[in-house]
Amino acid sequence: MTRRLRLVVTPSGASAGAALQAVDLNCVFKTGGADVKVLHDLTFEVKEGELVCLLGPSGCGKSTLLKIIAGFLAPSSGRVLVQGRAVVKPGADRGVVFQEDALFPWLTAAENIAFGLKGRLPGKALAAEVTRYLELVGLSPFRDYLPRQLSGGMKQRVAMARVLILKPQLLLMDEPFGALDAQTREEMQTLLLSLWAELGHTILFVTHDINEAVFLADRVLVMEKGPGRIRREMRVALPRPRRKEGEAFHRWYRQIRSELRSEDRL
Numbered sequence: 649m650t651r652r653l654r655l656v657v658t659p660s661g662a663s664a665g666a667a668l669q670a671v672d673l674n675c676v677f678k679t680g681g682a683d684v685k686v687l688h689d690l691t692f693e694v695k696e697g698e699l700v701c702l703l704g705p706s707g708c709g710k711s712t713l714l715k716i717i718a719g720f721l722a723p724s725s726g727r728v729l730v731q732g733r734a735v736v737k738p739g740a741d742r743g744v745v746f747q748e749d750a751l752f753p754w755l756t757a758a759e760n761i762a763f764g765l766k767g768r769l770p771g772k773a774l775a776a777e778v779t780r781y782l783e784l785v786g787l788s789p790f791r792d793y794l795p796r797q798l799s800g801g802m803k804q805r806v807a808m809a810r811v812l813i814l815k816p817q818l819l820l821m822d823e824p825f826g827a828l829d830a831q832t833r834e835e836m837q838t839l840l841l842s843l844w845a846e847l848g849h850t851i852l853f854v855t856h857d858i859n860e861a862v863f864l865a866d867r868v869l870v871m872e873k874g875p876g877r878i879r880r881e882m883r884v885a886l887p888r889p890r891r892k893e894g895e896a897f898h899r900w901y902r903q904i905r906s907e908l909r910s911e912d913r914l
């Protein structure tokens with residue numbers, strides 16, 4: 649059920665069907681004069697249309713890795729390729745959703761979603777797109793609400809819609825539901841799966857939560873820390889739609905949990 653990571657990279661650097669490749673990534677931070685290695689020789693790929701969860705203990709470098717892929721941070725060595733092209737800076741091919749996304753507090757839900765497309769589409773076409781994405785995330789009745797009038801889950805729906813409307817090829821999500829209560833979190837997981845089925849993005853999703861990873865992922869990359877590296881890759885062979893109750897789901901939960909070293913337990 650598990651296998652060691654192997655990546656075949658063609659001479660051009662592109663591997664067939666890969667939306668994302670990370671090759672020999674290392675990241676060292678200078679802290680108080682000392683070098684601290686945060687990521688060590690990370691190599692993996694995510695295929696077109698795949699939903700991959702990155703699971704690992706706090707401090708193992710998950711956010712650092714996402715920032716490197718997003719182009720916010722340069723690795724100390726190694727490279728990232730998106731659709732075969734080297735990442736050197738942020739770009740419209742990648743959309744990022746964080747745990748608590750700062751919406752513009754003075755703009756309504758609809759205006760927040762429209763913001764990134766303003767001036768890039770004629771007014772009517774933009775309005776139609778915003779209406780479509782409001783509907784996709786279930787917020788049509790709340791289009792004119794300000795962020796302070798929305799619940800945490802609704803704000804994350806706006807955050808997802810305003811990224812998705814830009815049609816990134818790769819969606820990078822850093823614990824996007826981590827601040828939500830359990831029930832809202834489950835609703836958001838189901839929403840993400842329906843958006844994924846409808847829009848067909850490639851998704852790299854960071855989580856602390858084994859349940860969330862088993863529910864969402866085609867594959868789980870289990871990380872360990874000190875320095876951060878990928879310990880194991882596991883393909884979650886559970887049919888969709890998945891149910892969190894039931895023995896098969898729990899078997900996967902236990903199997904992934906056993907891959908986390910005791911000192912790396914979440």
Ligand SMILES: Nc1ncnc2c1ncn2[C@@H]1O[C@H](COP(=O)(O)OP(=O)(O)OP(=O)(O)O)[C@@H](O)[C@H]1O
Nearest residue numbers: 677678679686705706707708709710711712713856
């Ligand atoms: N800019 C920075 N300068 C120095 N050290 C940093 C910097 N950013 C992150 N680190 C360190 O790198 C390590 C990994 O941090 P990172 O935020 O990537 O972890 P994480 O896996 O996302 O953790 P969490 O699950 O708690 O969000 C931590 O030890 C952190 O202190």
Ligand SMILES: [Mg+2]
Nearest residue numbers: 710711712822
């Ligand atoms: Mg983090």
